[in-house]
Amino acid sequence: MKKIIMALVAILVVVVIGIAALVALVDPNQFKPMIAEQVKKATGRDLVIEGDISWRFFPSIGFDIGKTEFRNPQGFAEPNLAQFEQAELSVSVTPLFSQQLEIGNVSLLGGRVFIQTLENGVSNLDGLSGQDKTGSAADQSVAEPSPTETEQPVPQPEQQAWQISLAGVEINNASALIIDDKAGSKTEVERLDFSIDQFAPGEWTAAKFNITGSAGELSFSAEGQTDLLIAKTLDGAELKALSFKASAKDSVNDIRNATISLDSFKLGEWSTIEFAIEGQVPDLSFNTQGSTQLMVDEAVKVIDLKAAKVNVDAKGTSLPRPEMKIGLEADAKYHLENGLAELPSLKASVNELAVAGSASFQSADIPVIRFDLSSDHIDVDAFLGTGNESASSQQGDDSNQAGTAGANTGSASEKDKEPDLSVLKTLDLAGKLAVGQFKAANAHMSDVTLAMTVKNGVFDLSGLDAKLYQGTIHATAKIDANGKLPTYRVTKKIKGVQVQPLLVDVAQNDTLAGSGDITVNVLGTGLAEKRIRENIAGTVDIRFADGAIYGVNIPEMIREARATLKGQKAEYVKEEKKTDFSSMSSTINLGKGIASTSNLDIDSPLLRINGNGSTSLVDETIDFAVNTSVVATSKGQGGKDIDEVADLTVPIDVKGHWSEPAFSLNIAQLLKQNNELEQKAQREVERGLEKLLGDKAQDEDIKKAADKLLKGLFN
Template sequence: MKKIMFALLAVVLVVVIGIAALLALVDPNQFKPLIAEQVKKNTGRELVISGDIGWRFFPSIGFDIGKTEFRNPAGFAEPNLVQFDSAELSVSVMPLFSQHLEIGNVSLKGGHVFIQTLVSGTSNLDGLGKPAAAGEAATSEPAASEEAVTSEETVPAVDQSQPSKPWSISLEGVEIVDASATVQDDKAGTKSEVEKLNFTLSRFAPGEWATAKFDVAGNSGELGFTANGETELLIAEALDSAELKSLALTASAKDKVNDIQSVSLTLDQFSLGEWSNVTFALQGEVPDLAFDTEGTMRLNIDKAIEHVLVEQLSVTSALKGATLPRPEMTIKLAANATYSLPQSLATFSNMETQVDELALTGSGSFKSAEVPVIRFDLASDAIDVDAFLGTGSSTDTANDGAQGEAGGEGAGTTQSPADKNREPDLSALKTVDLAGKVKVGQLKASNAKLQDVAIDIAIADGVLNLKQLDAKLYSGAIQTKATIDANSELPRYSVSKLIRGVQVQPLLIDVAGNDVLAGTGDITVKLSGNGLAEARIRENAAGTIDINFADGAIYGVNVPEMIREARATLKGQKAEYVKEEKKTDFSAMKATFNIGKGVASTNNLDIDSPLLRIAGNGSTNLVSEAIDFTISTSVVATSKGQGGKDVDEVADLTVPIDVKGNWEQPSFALNIAQLLKQNNELEKKAQKEVERGLEKLLGDKAEDENIKKAADKLLKGLFN
C-alpha cells in the first residue's frame, strides 16, 4: 500500500514539477508574433494582441488573453473588425480520457464587432475565409497522402468489432459582458448599433436544462431600443432538437415620433410539433394614436418548420387618438390561423372582429408579396355607420349647419373651395391585390336604412371594382356597380345604379331631411367622369338619370289651386281661399335627365293624374344648384279637383308654372305673361267661332253692328 501511495505522490510531484517548469521556461506571450503571422497569412488582416496571454491549470487547463484587435483593411470608418478587452477559455483534462469534452466557463468582456459596407459595395467582411496562396499549395499534400493510403501495405486493419464510444460535451457556462456591435451600410444610408449586450448561460450539456439570460440596448437609425429576456434551454443528447420553457421577453423602443413603451411576450414551453401557450402585450404611442394591446394564443410550429398553426387567438386593443373615427375605440379579434412559410400565406378562419358595437365574422387570407394579396368573406347582423362615426340624422346635421351660419362666418360645416377641389389619396389602390365579399343584415349609413346588403369588391392594379352592391331599402331594392381607376392623373369612375319599387318619401326624409316627393320610385343611374373631388364630380360627371314614379305626390305646391288662381286672374278676380294641403297628387311621373358640363337638363318631364297632365322642361346647375324649369299644367277631365272645388270651367286651360330658386328653397309661380298670351289666343279663336256661327244662323244680318256688339260683350264676359 505504501508503494502505491509513494507512486501516486511521485506522479503528482512530476506533474507539479512539469507545470512549474512550463510556467518558468515557456512564456505563452512569445507565441503572439507567430499567431499574428499565421492570421496575416490566412486572412490578409493584422491581429494585434496587446494584452497578456496567461496559462490556467486549475481546476482545468486553459488560458486568459488580454486586449486583442483584429484589424480592418484601410478605408473603413473604424480600425478594427473585432476587438475585446479580455477572454477566458479552459478545458478539463481527465474527462478527455472518457471521451467527454468538458469546457469550463467561457468569458468575453468588452467585445465589439464593426461591420461596414462602403458606397462602392465593398464590405470589411470581403475576403475572409478565402485560403491563402500557401494554403492552396498545401492542399495538394492530402491528395498525395490519399494516394499513399490506397496501398494495402501501408493501411493498418481497423478493428470495427468494438464500436467507438461517442464523444459527449458539456459547458460550464458562458458569460458575455459589455459587448457591442455596429452595422453600417453607407450604400443604403443606414446604421444600426448594439450599444450594450450582456449574456449568460448556466451549465450546459445535451439532455440537461440550462438557463439563459440577456439584456441589450441599441439603436437603428433614430429608433432606440432595449430588450431583456430569460428562458430555460434544452438541447437533445443527439443534438437534433431543442426545447424552451418559461420564456419571458420584454422590450421597448422610441424615436422622435414613436414611443413603444413596453412589449412583453411569455411562453410556457416550446418545441417543434408541440403546442405552446403564448401571452403578449403592447403599449405605446405613435403620431395621434395611443394603444394598449394584449392577447393570448396557442402556437404550434411543425418539425419541418414549414407551417405555423395558431389556435384560440384572442386580442383586445384600446385605442385613443385624433386619427380614429371616435376619440376612443376598443377593437377585439378572435380567430384561428395558419401560416405557410414556403407560400408566405396566412389564412384566418372562425374570425370574429368587434370594433366597439360593430361586429363582423368570417374568414380571410393574406399572402406576403411585392403586392400583398388579401382575400376575405365577412358577415354582420347589423352595422350602424352613423352611430359609429358619431354623425346624427340629416335633420340634425341641417340644423347644425343653420346654427353655424347664424353663429357667424366659419361656424358652419360648409366646405372651403380648396376642400371641394381636393382629390382623395388613392395611392393605396396600387399597393394591394384585394378581393372579398361582405354581407350585412341591417345597415344604416347617412341615415339611410338598408337590409340584406351584399357587397362584392375587388382592388387590383390601381382599379377598384365594386362588382355588386345589392340591398333592400324602403320596400324596394337597389343594385349598384361601380369602378374607380386611379392610374391616370385624375381618377376615372363609372357608376351604374338600378333602384326598383322604393318608397321615395321616407327615403328622402331620412337622407335629405325633406318630404318634397312621395310615391313608389324606379330610378336608373348611369354616370361616368374624371376626378373624385366634389367640385369635379359636379363639373365633369356625364350620363343619364331616368326616373319613373307612380302613385305619389309633389309636396309644396298645389297645382289645382294654382289653376283656380289662374282662372280668377284671367277674369280679373281674386281666387276664393280654401285651406288645402300644398301638394299635387299624380298617378305617374317620368323624366330623363341628361348630365353634362355641370348641368342636368330634361325636356320630357311628364306627370299624369286622372285630373291633370303636367309637362315640363328645364335644367338645374350642379355647381350653383340653381333651378330653372317651366311646367305646363292642363286639366283633362271633368271632376271635382283637390279640395272639392269644381274645375270644369277651366278644362281647356293650360297653366304655365315657373320653378326657380335652388335645391334648398325652390319657388313656384304662375307665368302670367304666357297665361295672358294664351288667354288672348283663346279669345281670338272663340270670336272667330262665334262669327262663323252667327253667319250660319243669321245670314246677312250677322253683319249688323248691334249684333256684333252683343256677341263681343258675350265673349268678354267669358274671358274676364
C-alpha cells in the first residue's frame, strides 16, 4: 500500500513538474506567428493576435486569448472581417480517458463580424471556402490504391460514443454589420448578448438572448428565453417555456410591442402558441391577439394549425370605418415542399360582415388562391357607412349652384382617374361566394351566388345570380387590365323585377313603376367615371308591364290640349300625376356619350304612346319627343272628356336635367299636325273679331294682324 501511495505521489510530482516546466519554458505567445502563417496560407488573409495567449490548468486545461482580428482584403469599408476582444475556452482532461468531452465555460467578449458586397458583386467572404485546394485533394484520392477484391477489411473494434457536456456559453457585447452596395441594403446588429446554462445532451438547459439593431431605416430590438433539450443522439431537440418580445420602428411604422409564447415544442406533438402585436402604420393603429395549436410532423414536411384564432382592433383614416374589428378562425395545413396552405375550415368577420367556408393558397411567383365561401347576410352599405341618403343631399341646394359647379370642376381629376388594377396581374384566383341576403348601393338581393376568376390580368365574373325585387338577375362581366386602358364587357338579364321599389332604393326616384325585364349588353374602354360615360357602347332592351309613369298625367295634358283647341281653359281636376300603361318597351343604344332610342312604345287601354330622343350621359340632359294618341272610350283614366279627342295625337316634349325633367305640351306641333283644327282655330278667331269689331273686322290691316297672331301661335 505504501508503495502505491509513493507511486501516486511520484506521478503527481511529475505532473506538477511538467506543468511548471511547460509554463516556465513554453510561452504560448510564441505560437502567434505560426498560427498567423497557417491562417494566411489557408485563406490568404492576415490574422492579427494583439492580446496575450495564456494557459489555464485549474480546474481544467484551457486558454485565454486577447484581442484578435481577422483582416479583410483592401477596398472594403472596415479593415476586419471578424474580431473579438477576449475569448476563453477550457476542457477537463481526466474525463477524456473515458470518452467524455467536458467543456468548461465558453466566453466571447466584444465579438464583431463585418460582411460587405461591393457594387461589382465582390464580397469579403470570397476565397474563404478553400475550394481552390480541392483539386490537389482529389489528385491525392485518385493516387491512393483501392483495395483489391482479395483484400479483406480489417475488423474494427466497436467505438464507444462520446459524451459531451458544456458548462455554459456566454457571448457579450457582440455586433455585426452586413452591407450590400449592389442591392443598396444595410443591416446592423448593434449589440447581441447570448447565454446558455450548463448543457449536456438529454438534459434540459436554459438559454436567453438580447439583440438590438437596424435594417435600413428600421430599428429593432428583441429579447427572449427558453428551456432547451438536445437529444442524446444529437438528432432532435425540444423547447419549452419559450417567450419572445420584440419592437421595431422607422419613420412611418411603429411596432411597439410584439410577443410570442409557446408552452412546448417537439416534432410530431401539438404545441400551444399565443401572440400579440400592437403598433401603428401609416393612417392605421392596430392591436392584434391570437392563439393556435401547432404541430410539425417528424419529417418536417407539414405544419398543422388547429383552432387558430386572430382578433384585430383597428383604427385609422385608411379604413372604411374609423374603427373596425376583424376576426379569423381556421384550421390550416401548410405543405413545406410545395408551399401549399390549405384551410378546410375558415370563418372570417369584419365588424358585421361574416363569411365561412374553405380556401387554399399556394406560394409561387403568382400566388394561386382558391375559395368557396358563404354568408347569411352581407350589408355593404352598413359596413361602409353609406346607404339611404336623402335626395336633398344628392341634389344640393339650388341657391348654391355656382358653388356646386365649382366643386364639380375641382373633382374633374378624380373623374379622370383610373382605378389601380395592377393586382389583377399578381394573382391566380378562382372561387365561389353564396350570400343569403345582400345589400349594396341600397339595393336588396337574396339567394346570391357568384363565381369569379382572376388570372393573367383578367377579372372574369362568370356568373352572378340572385333574386331581386320579386324578380331574378343573371349577370356576367369581364375586365381586362392588360392594355394601356382597361377594357370591360358586361351582360345582365333581369326578369320580373318590380321597378319602382328598386328605383326608390337605388336612386330615390319613383317616376316609374311596373314589372320589368331588362337585357343589358355593353362594353367599353376605361373605368374612370368620365371615360365610362364617354366610351360605353352597346344596347339596353327594356320590357315593362302593368305600370305607370309618375310625375306626368297625360290624360290631364290631353284635356288641356282639348281646351286649348276650343279656346277655353281646362277645368282643374284633382288627380295624381301619373300615367298608367299596360306595357312599355324600348331599345336604348349607347355610344359616344349618348343614350338614344327611336322605338319607345307605351300601350294602355286608353293611350298609345311612342317616342324618340336622346340623353347625354356626360351632361345628364334629356331631349325626348313623345307622341300620345287617345284610342279608347270614356272608361278608364281620363273619363268621358277624353272621348271628345279620341284618335287625336298629342305631342309632348321631355327636356331638362335628369334630376328635374320637365314635361310640356307642344302646342305648335299639335296644331300643325291637324290642318282641320288649324283652320277651325282661324275661323274661330275671325268670328271672334267680327263680334268684337263688327264691320271693322274686314279691314285689311286688322286681318293682317290676326294672321300674324295665328302664325305666332302655331309656330
